[in-house]
Amino acid sequence: MADYDWAALARSLPFTALAVVVVLGTTFLVALRVGKQAVVDVAWGLGFVAIALVSFLASAGEGDDVRRWLLLVLTAVWGCRLAWHIWRRSRGKGEDPRYAELMAKAPGNPQLYALRTVYLTQGAIMWFVSLPVQVGSFETSGTSWLVWVGVAVWAVGLFFEAGGDYQLDRFRNDPASKGQVLDTGLWRYTRHPNYFGDACVWWGLSLIAFSAWPGILTLLSPVLMTWLLAKGTGKPLLEKDMASRRPGYVDYVNRTSGFFPLPPKSRTPGEDRG
Incomplete structure (x- = not known):
């Protein structure tokens, strides 16, 4: 327990949060350009990959290397495959009915409503669900x-x-x-x-x-x-x-x-x- 570097983990958390902001912020701009919010589904897996990569880099010299590499590679394989699958499935198609219904019911500006209800919510969930990868990257035991x-x-x-x-x-x-x-x-x-x-x-x-x-x-x-x-x-x-x-x-x-x-x-x- 004493070997775990809580300070190093704490220093990495703002950067993993920033990775989520960058991925989803970029995705939101792409959604505005192509005119459909369904592109956020592609970013779901990629956001986890970004978090795993930041945690891997931040834990260099801190965590057990085997565990660090496993958490990075397994997350990346899963996240990239999922993103590719969703992109290929939705390529050339219009807005997903779920998002079309959401936007139709939006009070005020539908784009800002999507930003609040979809992107911010998804980002918070993504960061919380990825905590095992973040914490595990700094674990020192074999x-x-x-x-x-x-x-x-x-x-x-x-x-x-x-x-x-x-x-x-x-x-x-x-x-x-x-x-x-x-x-x-x-x-x-x-x-x-x-x-x-x-x-x-x-x-x-x-x-x-x-x-x-x-x-x-x-x-x-x-x-x-x-x-x-x-x-x-x-x-x-x-x-x-x-x-x-x-x-x-x-x-x-x-x-x-x-x-x-x-x-x-x-x-x-x-x-x-x-």
Whole structure:
């Protein structure tokens, strides 16, 4: 406990916050130029990468090098893949309906409203969720078995997230799937393999930080991320009007777990496991 350099961590925190401001501030300017706020979704993963990079540089000579490199590389792989996927998916398309609805209801200047409600909120969440990466980068004790458990959980998460995204892209690009519900592959076991994978990624990174003091103090960070994905702005928002757009979605909900992968129920209608 005495080996942890709290002062070095404290000195780095304003710079990680500044990294968030730079990433999201630049994104806001891009959004104004292209005329759609959906570009902020691309910045979500990149913001975490920026925080991890600043923490890595600030902790040079302070934290355990293996842990520092793991936290940087694993965060960068996840964040860059997610940003690339969202950019490719949204390229050439108009505003996301979620943001269009938000802007339509904005009191006063819609751009300033988006800045307050989307960018500032997202920036605060991003900085808080990334605390395991920030704190873990300064931990001095060597790696333990929990570090490698964290790497394994991260790998499971990336498999579900990237695999789910790939399967959904193929489904959407198939003309025969129009109006249908994707219920094969990973989507057979959970209605949101990408959200489940996202949660696992952050639990994996957090376990790497939890392997040494004071990483466990950041427990609420992965808890918040999981809650947002499963109960907050993730799954509930996406499913809000899905039944009206996909006739078979109600049956899919009745037989498929809402978040954690589970064997599907029989096709007899029943209670939702989500």
